[in-house]
Amino acid sequence: MAKSIAGPEIERLIQLLAKLPGLGPRSARRATLHLVKRREQLLAPLTTAMGEALAHVRVCSACGNIDTRDPCTICCDPGRDQSTVVVVEDVADLWALERAKALNAAYHVLGGVLSPLEGVGPDDLTIGRLVDRVAEGRVKELIIAVNATVEGQTTAHYLIDQLAGFDLKITRLAHGVPVGGELDYLDEGTLSAAMRSRTAF
Numbered sequence: 001m002a003k004s005i006a007g008p009e010i011e012r013l014i015q016l017l018a019k020l021p022g023l024g025p026r027s028a029r030r031a032t033l034h035l036v037k038r039r040e041q042l043l044a045p046l047t048t049a050m051g052e053a054l055a056h057v058r059v060c061s062a063c064g065n066i067d068t069r070d071p072c073t074i075c076c077d078p079g080r081d082q083s084t085v086v087v088v089e090d091v092a093d094l095w096a097l098e099r100a101k102a103l104n105a106a107y108h109v110l111g112g113v114l115s116p117l118e119g120v121g122p123d124d125l126t127i128g129r130l131v132d133r134v135a136e137g138r139v140k141e142l143i144i145a146v147n148a149t150v151e152g153q154t155t156a157h158y159l160i161d162q163l164a165g166f167d168l169k170i171t172r173l174a175h176g177v178p179v180g181g182e183l184d185y186l187d188e189g190t191l192s193a194a195m196r197s198r199t200a201f
Contacts, residue, residue: 010036064109064126066091074098074107082106083140087130087159089113089147097145105143108133113151114158125155127162134166141169148175148193 006014010032018028035043059065060072067073074080074094084105088094094107110125122128133139144159146152160170176194177186186194 063094063107064091064111065094065107080104080106082138084143085130085133085139085141086143086145088145089152089155093145093147103143110146110155113146113149113155115151122158127159130159131162134163134168139168141171144170144172 013035014025014028014032017023017031018025020028023031035046056068057066058068058070058072060067060070060075062071062075065072065074069076081104084103085108086094086097086103086105087108087110088097089110089112091109094109097103097107108126108130110127110130112120112125114120114122114125134142142159142163144156146156156172163170174197176190176197
């Protein structure tokens with residue numbers, strides 16, 4: 001076992017930071033050292049911001065987004081097309097679509113994808129709440145924007161089966177060549193999907 005090089009408070013901070021995505025033990029040590037060196041400029045404001053987030057952040061009961069209000073800012077926006085709902089796996093996907101300003105629609109966060117190997121079934125996701133939303137009759141189009149993985153596509157097919165009885169247009173994101181992409185650098189799966197999803201000029 002490695003010998004501790006700092007007090008327990010600093011070691012605890014390193015251990016907690018190391019649990020964040022993209023940060024391993026070494027990066028966590030560097031981040032901790034940077035924060036501790038700049039206590040007044042960074043650590044104190046960060047501590048305050050994290051306390052406020054802990055006290056005020058909520059999960060939107062309508063769509064599953066994370067915000068400081070419930071329903072969230074997106075769901076309360078009167079300029080949103082509430083008849084179109086984009087279904088995403090995670091809040092990070094919702095935020096990515098919002099940054100792209102691709103569509104002025106509502107959202108529904110599933111909270112993951114179906115994965116029998118990891119023990120994730122329909123009851124572990126917000127699929128039932130999505131079906132209830134559609135059953136209310138206000139949703140006219142559902143855009144399934146899940147990742148192009150086996151689990152993502154399995155989840156998409158399951159959703160389509162669950163929503164088969166409703167008068168609803170169901171679409172999905174196009175798969176294929178990314179903007180600015182060069183064919184020589186793309187994998188075979190992406191090229192095949194692009195060929196199958198080709199459109200007229």
